[in-house]
Amino acid sequence: MIAAESGAAAATPPPSPLAKLALFGAAFLAMLDLSISMVALPALRDGLQASLSGLQWTVDAYTLCFAGLLLVGGLISDRLGHRTALLLSVTLFVVGSAVCTGAPNLGVLITGRAIQGAAAAVLVPGCMALIAHLFPDPAQRVKMLGLWSALSGIAVALGPVIGGTLVDLAGWRTIFGINLPLGAVVLFCAAKALPVTQAQRGRRLDVAGVVLGIVWAFSLAFAVIEGGSRGWGSPLIIGAFAVAALGLAAFLVVESRAEHAMLPLSLFRLPVFAAAGATAFVLGCSLSTAFYFLSLYLQQVLDYSPMKAGLGFLPAAAAMALAARYAAKLAATFKPRTITVTGLGAGMIGLAGLAFTGPDTPFALVGVALVLIGAGLGIAIPHNNSTALGSVPPTSAGAASGTIQTLMQFGTVIGIAVLGAVQAGGFHDALRERLAGLGVGADAARQAVDAISEGTVPALEGVQPKTLVEAVSDTFAHGLQHSWAVAAVIAAVGALAVLLVRPAPAPPAAAPATAAEPTKAGAAN
Numbered sequence: 001m002i003a004a005e006s007g008a009a010a011a012t013p014p015p016s017p018l019a020k021l022a023l024f025g026a027a028f029l030a031m032l033d034l035s036i037s038m039v040a041l042p043a044l045r046d047g048l049q050a051s052l053s054g055l056q057w058t059v060d061a062y063t064l065c066f067a068g069l070l071l072v073g074g075l076i077s078d079r080l081g082h083r084t085a086l087l088l089s090v091t092l093f094v095v096g097s098a099v100c101t102g103a104p105n106l107g108v109l110i111t112g113r114a115i116q117g118a119a120a121a122v123l124v125p126g127c128m129a130l131i132a133h134l135f136p137d138p139a140q141r142v143k144m145l146g147l148w149s150a151l152s153g154i155a156v157a158l159g160p161v162i163g164g165t166l167v168d169l170a171g172w173r174t175i176f177g178i179n180l181p182l183g184a185v186v187l188f189c190a191a192k193a194l195p196v197t198q199a200q201r202g203r204r205l206d207v208a209g210v211v212l213g214i215v216w217a218f219s220l221a222f223a224v225i226e227g228g229s230r231g232w233g234s235p236l237i238i239g240a241f242a243v244a245a246l247g248l249a250a251f252l253v254v255e256s257r258a259e260h261a262m263l264p265l266s267l268f269r270l271p272v273f274a275a276a277g278a279t280a281f282v283l284g285c286s287l288s289t290a291f292y293f294l295s296l297y298l299q300q301v302l303d304y305s306p307m308k309a310g311l312g313f314l315p316a317a318a319a320m321a322l323a324a325r326y327a328a329k330l331a332a333t334f335k336p337r338t339i340t341v342t343g344l345g346a347g348m349i350g351l352a353g354l355a356f357t358g359p360d361t362p363f364a365l366v367g368v369a370l371v372l373i374g375a376g377l378g379i380a381i382p383h384n385n386s387t388a389l390g391s392v393p394p395t396s397a398g399a400a401s402g403t404i405q406t407l408m409q410f411g412t413v414i415g416i417a418v419l420g421a422v423q424a425g426g427f428h429d430a431l432r433e434r435l436a437g438l439g440v441g442a443d444a445a446r447q448a449v450d451a452i453s454e455g456t457v458p459a460l461e462g463v464q465p466k467t468l469v470e471a472v473s474d475t476f477a478h479g480l481q482h483s484w485a486v487a488a489v490i491a492a493v494g495a496l497a498v499l500l501v502r503p504a505p506a507p508p509a510a511a512p513a514t515a516a517e518p519t520k521a522g523a524a525n
Contacts (some may be wrong), residue, residue: 015134017191023127023134025186026090028122028155029179033062034098035159037113037296039309048106053225056420059292060221060413061110065117067409069215071262071402072206074125076172079355082133082197083190084125090186096325097179099142112176133197145355157317164310208254209262213361215411216247226418265375267400275498276388277341280404283384284411285352285418286487287347287377290315290354293423293480294370301359301477314373315367321453336383337498343380344495346372351488355497357475381408415490419483427479434471438463468517 037044041055050058077085096115103109109233135144166174200268223240230237255261268274291313298309323343330339350372357366385404392400428449435445440460448460452472 006241016193018189019134019195022086022186022189022194024151025182025189026086026123027127028151029090029093029182029186030123032157032162033116033179034066035156037159037165038292039160039164039306039313040172040175040296040449042299043167043306044106044109047172048103048109050106052420052424054106054110056225056292056416057110058106058113060225060416061113062117062120063416064214064217064221064413065114066120067406067413068217069118069121069210070124070406070409072210073121073123074129074402076122077126077129077204082126082129083194083492085122085189085228086130086190086194089119089123089126090183090190093123093167094180094183094187095119095154097176097183098177100176101173103182110381119235128307130194133195139301154321156315157320157334157379159315160291161310161317164306164308167306169307170383193465206255206258206260206262209258210250212251212254213262216244216251217413219244219247221413221417221483224414224421227421235456263406267403271472272391273388273400276384276391277404277407279344279380279384279494279498280388280408281411281414281489281509282344283377283380284408285345285415286351286411286491286494287344287373287380288408288412289415289419290347290373290484290487292461293419293483294354297354297366297477297480301473301480303473312363312366314372316370319371319374319379322383323375325378330383336387339383340387341495341498343378343383344491344498345376345381347376347494348488348491350376351484351491355481355485355488357481357484358471360464364370415487419487423483424477425479426482427476430475430478434475435460435463438467438471448457 037058041058044050044058047053079454093116096112096117096119099112099115100109101112103112133146163175166178182365219240223237223244226240227237245441251263252265255263255265258278266276288477294313294316295309298304298312299306304312334342351367351370354366359361388404389398431449431452432442432445435448436442438460439465440448
């Protein structure tokens with residue numbers, strides 16, 4: 001994608017401030033919405049009578065569509081022309097935001113989130129391609145890609161802070177409504193200042209790969225998220241697991257035979273790249289998902305307001321930004337594999353610390369755990385990407401980078417689904433036991449747990465409302481402890497897997513041409 005336009009880019013004049021604003025603004029919108037809804041989950045539950053599984057879908061719908069289409073997003077941008085693709089994808093993103101803003105029920109909101117995610121999957125690679133077109137000088141290109149990636153990472157980190165403030169001041173709909181004026185500004189700047197780029201017709205889209213990839217991932221996420229409430233033996237859940245298994249098998253077969261495969265399976269024959277891909281999945285499945293559950297903990301257990309909960313994310317955001325800033329200096333002394341394991345280890349300790357938190361835990365202790373998780377992400381992501389890109393030929397750097405990003409996003413999707421099921425199971429079991437101890441019969445306790453899971457608090461004979469609220473808070477924290485403990489185990493297994501794989505070979509001599517790739521891939525995650 002980048003190479004195809006390098007000749008034309010050589011004659012490109014310096015970009016205007018409006019062009020830079022368009023590119024950086026578009027990226028900020030896309031990455032902001034990966035995390036901005038997290039602190040709005042309790043407000044969404046109350047406003048739309050959402051269940052715990054429904055809240056998971058508000059996050060997973062965006063991430064699943066973003067991850068599922070990211071590998072072909074660049075090809076779509078190539079086929080349309082990067083300026084045209086950016087204009088269309090930002091327009092689609094604004095449309096999705098409008099759907100979310102006016103959503104009368106949870107189903108419409110989830111649909112809007114899916115539209116946003118699909119748009120972001122084209123928007124992100126299109127932005128990177130336009131940066132390469134507008135900055136033909138290699139040194140300047142590296143600088144701008146680094147700045148673009150840093151801004152993307154900051155947007156993800158600031159999402160909960162901005163979201164919490166908006167929810168407190170004007171309600172949950174504003175976290176999506178803010179995209180409407182911001183998107184209009186980006187569209188104006190892009191239409192006014194971005195140059196027209198030639199559409200590339202060389203590669204065909206891997207339509208079968210895209211469809212099968214989304215089918216198996218969606219089916220698996222659906223089965224895990226809905227299994228707790230619908231019953232693991234339900235024909236619908238069993239069928240969803242079967243579709244996921246068959247879809248994954250068909251996806252692997254299609255990708256192994258496709259001439260223009262969405263996912264280059266040949267890369268996974270390289271042990272080091274395969275380990276880096278598994279590590280990216282683990283980072284998404286364990287460390288990244290911690291923030292979803294953190295929002296629930298701060299508001300459901302500690303009873304923080306959305307704004308205060310958003311500020312509660314700052315220790316992790318600051319630690320992640322600082323760690324990412326100094327991560328390059330660590331590479332001069334330590335091997336990437338050692339640094340990646342260190343990041344996973346720090347995150348594992350932080351998750352293990354969260355597994356001991358409860359309603360009475362001082363936030364100072366929670367903050368220490370968040371610093372460890374944020375620092376672990378900031379350290380591990382860029383160096384894991386460096387390991388992956390250093391293990392493949394320079395001609396495969398783009399495909400490797402996109403694959404690693406996609407695996408981390410899929411890890412987040414599956415992590416929220418699996419750990420959400422763990423949390424719900426622990427919560428339901430503990431609450432039923434607690435209600436039984438308060439003298440509530442088994443049938444009444446089961447009905448009460450179902451009602452609470454659906455977002456309503458029932459009246460129970462012989463149980464004071466205050467006592468019931470305390471029981472729900474305590475047992476909800478118990479479920480969160482289970483999810484964080486499992487996440488810590490996943491991070492530990494990931495660190496062990498990295499240690500067991502032999503070190504990466506020295507990069508090919510031509511590798512400097514792709515020096516910007518680790519920064520780009522790491523921060524975009």
